[in-house]
Structure formats: structure tokens, C-alpha cells
Amino acid sequence: MSGSALYETFARAPLVFDHGEGTWLITDKGERYLDFAGGIAVNSLGHSHPHLVAALTEQAAKLWHVSNLYEIPGQSRLGERLADATFADKVFFTNSGAEALECAIKTARRYHFVKGHPERFRIITFEGAFHGRTLATIAAGGQYKYLEGFGPKVEGFDQVGFDDIDAAEKAITPQTAAILIEPVQGEGGIRPVPTQSLKRLRQLCEQHGLLLIYDEVQCGIGRTGKLFAHEWSGVTPDIMAIAKGIGGGFPMGACLATDEAAVGMTAGVHGTTFGGNPLAMAVGNAVLDVVLEDGFLEDVQRKALLMKQGLASVADEFPEIIEDIRGAGLMLGLKCAMPNTKVNMALRDQHLLAVPAGDNVIRLLPPLTVTDAEIHDALNRIRAGAKGLAEAIASAAAK
Numbered sequence: 001m002s003g004s005a006l007y008e009t010f011a012r013a014p015l016v017f018d019h020g021e022g023t024w025l026i027t028d029k030g031e032r033y034l035d036f037a038g039g040i041a042v043n044s045l046g047h048s049h050p051h052l053v054a055a056l057t058e059q060a061a062k063l064w065h066v067s068n069l070y071e072i073p074g075q076s077r078l079g080e081r082l083a084d085a086t087f088a089d090k091v092f093f094t095n096s097g098a099e100a101l102e103c104a105i106k107t108a109r110r111y112h113f114v115k116g117h118p119e120r121f122r123i124i125t126f127e128g129a130f131h132g133r134t135l136a137t138i139a140a141g142g143q144y145k146y147l148e149g150f151g152p153k154v155e156g157f158d159q160v161g162f163d164d165i166d167a168a169e170k171a172i173t174p175q176t177a178a179i180l181i182e183p184v185q186g187e188g189g190i191r192p193v194p195t196q197s198l199k200r201l202r203q204l205c206e207q208h209g210l211l212l213i214y215d216e217v218q219c220g221i222g223r224t225g226k227l228f229a230h231e232w233s234g235v236t237p238d239i240m241a242i243a244k245g246i247g248g249g250f251p252m253g254a255c256l257a258t259d260e261a262a263v264g265m266t267a268g269v270h271g272t273t274f275g276g277n278p279l280a281m282a283v284g285n286a287v288l289d290v291v292l293e294d295g296f297l298e299d300v301q302r303k304a305l306l307m308k309q310g311l312a313s314v315a316d317e318f319p320e321i322i323e324d325i326r327g328a329g330l331m332l333g334l335k336c337a338m339p340n341t342k343v344n345m346a347l348r349d350q351h352l353l354a355v356p357a358g359d360n361v362i363r364l365l366p367p368l369t370v371t372d373a374e375i376h377d378a379l380n381r382i383r384a385g386a387k388g389l390a391e392a393i394a395s396a397a398a399k
């Protein structure tokens with residue numbers, strides 16, 4: 001055996017976290033890190049949130065798992081709450097984002113199948129997208145680095161440029177079933193899609209009988225200051241995949257759809273062993289209790305503004321390190337003027353955790369419960385990291 005028994009698929013930082021408290025992670029050596037990575041937008045309410053811990057432990061003492069062969073009251077309740085809060089009428093629970101996307105893709109294909117158009121199975125996607133690591137979702141994402149070596153690409157995905165709605169229109173054929181888009185691209189580099197573009201996509205869907213699918217796995221559940229990012233545009237989808245934040249760290253996802261879009265998803269056509277399990281449902285309901293509290297999302301919007309303004313002033317101070325600030329709500333990106341991996345290391349040296357993304361961006365995804373003081377603390381660490389990098393550049397140039 002070479003080294004660890006684990007697959008070598010992750011390039012892990014040499015950090016071992018022992019426990020978490022709110023926005024903080026504490027290593028096995030007792031060092032404290034300010035967590036603005038949030039498990040990549042998963043720890044929506046930070047670490048060890050008392051309401052989530054209570055919900056999970058209470059459920060754990062009662063019942064861990066029953067099959068979807070039986071009624072699961074927590075699942076019906078969470079389904080109804082998600083439907084009440086969104087465009088959707090129907091919900092299917094999964095264990096992950098990729099599975100939520102798989103369900104979304106299958107829902108769209110089945111819709112056309114039961115409408116008498118089995119030939120309509122193709123889905124238009126956008127460059128820079130990330131939809132997961134299953135065979136179908138790497139095909140949807142279309143990124144060569146994730147497809148290479150895994151055999152023939154799953155058929156049925158046609159990709160156009162990011163925010164290139166003219167190209168999306170041209171890509172529509174009699175075989176097209178749906179358009180799939182992240183309202184704010186996450187892995188692609190924190191790139192919000194303009195409202196006007198979402199409006200045009202909606203129109204194209206109406207015009208050609210296509211379904212509009214949103215992937216809100218990363219940008220959903222309060223991340224942008226609304227429960228779902230697309231609410232800023234007022235443009236609703238027919239189907240939507242969510243995950244990450246809804247579990248607050250417990251693995252879960254969901255596919256939401258209108259009655260009409262879900263018309264093909266009848267008994268026996270799709271399934272899951274673990275999806276919608278009582279433990280996950282207890283946590284999902286607890287996350288919604290907090291996120292839907294009066295004033296919670298407004299406070300996220302206020303804190304997001306504070307953070308964005310602070311970041312803009314750091315970028316003004318160190319343009320040789322940070323070129324631009326982008327994003328929405330507490331889903332912010334630093335477009336770097338030097339390799340983002342170096343900036344990420346400099347932030348980690350300041351005990352601030354962030355996540356690199358595509359397009360040479362560093363993602364900042366603090367918990368929605370982050371305090372003003374923690375935002376100021378993070379800004380100081382980012383300023384210190386940028387200053388150190390700027391000084392290193394200046395002294396190298398002087399040599």
C-alpha cells in the first residue's frame with residue numbers, strides 16, 4: 001500500500017480539524033481558523049449550530065432510517081415547506097447535489113417521453129458549469145478535465161458559452177428537452193447570470209416547449225440573501241436541484257419541480273435508498289426553521305454588503321493581488337491578479353479558510369450566521385495576506 005489507504009483523488013491541505021464552533025474550525029493542535037470556505041457552501045449555519053445539533057440528536061435517539069417503502073413524516077413536511085416557499089409542487093430527496101441533478105435530468109427527459117416525444121432528450125448547458133461528478137453530470141458540466149479517461153461522454157448535452165443566450169437559441173433542435181443553468185456559477189468562478197439572460201432563457205423555453213432547470217446546489221438556501229438566487233430575477237424554473245446548504249453539513253439534496261414538469265415521474269420510475277432519510281429530514285427542517293425566521297435573510301443581505309464593501313477597499317489597496325470583487329450575497333469571489341492558489345495559501349497562513357474556483361477566483365462562502373465582527377476579522381486577515389504578497393512582489397522586483 002502506498003501512503004494512505006484512501007484514493008488519491010483529493011489534494012488535501014495538511015490540516016486536521018477536530019471540532020467547529022460557529023464560523024470557527026479548531027485543529028487537533030488547538031489552532032483556530034476562521035472558516036470562510038464553509039465546506040464549499042455546505043455549512044450554511046456554521047459549525048455545531050445548537051438548533052441543528054438538537055434536531056439531529058433528538059431524531060437519532062428515535063429513528064435513523066426507514067425505507068421509502070413507508071411514510072416519512074419529516075420528509076412530507078420538508079417537501080411541503082420547500083414547495084410552499086418556491087415555484088415547486090413536487091420534491092424528490094437525494095443524498096447529494098449530483099443525485100439531485102440526475103433526478104432533474106431524468107425528470108426533464110421523462111416529461112417529453114410521456115408527452116409522446118422520446119426523441120427530446122438533449123439538454124443545453126453553459127461553459128464553466130459544474131453539476132457534479134456522476135457520468136451524466138460530468139457530461140452536463142462539459143469540462144474536459146472531469147471527463148478525461150472515463151469512457152464515452154454520456155450522450156445528450158450541448159454546451160454553449162457562458163451567458164451566450166444567442167448561442168443557446170441556435171443550439172435548440174427538435175431533440176432539445178431542456179436548458180440547465182446555475183443562476184450563479186460557483187466552481188466556474190462566482191459568475192452571476194444577468195437577470196435579462198434568465199428572462200430570455202425563460203422565453204426560449206416557452207417558445208420551444210423546453211423545461212428550464214436551475215442548479216442551485218451552491219447558490220441556494222439563503223446564500224445570496226434570498227432563499228434561492230433566482231428570486232432576485234423573478235424568473236422561475238420548471239425544475240431545480242438543490243443540496244449543500246439545505247443539510248447544513250448533513251449530506252442531502254433535493255430535486256424540486258412543478259406538477260407539470262414532474263408528470264413523468266410516476267411510481268417506480270426513480271428511487272433511492274437513503275434519500276429523504278429521517279436524520280437528513282430532521283436537519284433539513286431545522287435549517288429551514290432558522291433561514292426562514294423573520295429578518296434572517298435581510299440580515300444576510302446587510303452582512304453581504306458590509307463584506308463586499310470591505311473587500312472592494314482591499315482590492316483598491318492591492319490591485320496587484322485582487323483585480324475585482326464579484327458575486328452575490330455571501331457568495332463572493334476575489335478575481336485574483338496573481339495565481340489564486342498563491343492567494344489562497346496566503347489567506348490560509350492568516351488562518352482564514354477560502355476556496356479556489358475557476359477563472360482564477362478565490363471563493364468566500366462564510367456561514368450565513370457570520371457576525372459583523374467576524375467579517376471585520378476576515379477583512380483584516382485578507383488585507384494582511386494581500387499586503388504580504390504585495391511586499392514579496394515588490395522585493396522580488398527590487399532584486
Ligand SMILES: Cc1ncc(COP(=O)(O)O)c(C=O)c1O
Binds near residue numbers: 096130133182187243
Ligand atoms: C452547482 C453545483 N452543482 C452540483 C454539485 C455537485 O454536488 P455534490 O458534490 O453534492 O454531488 C456542486 C458541488 O460542488 C455544485 O457546486
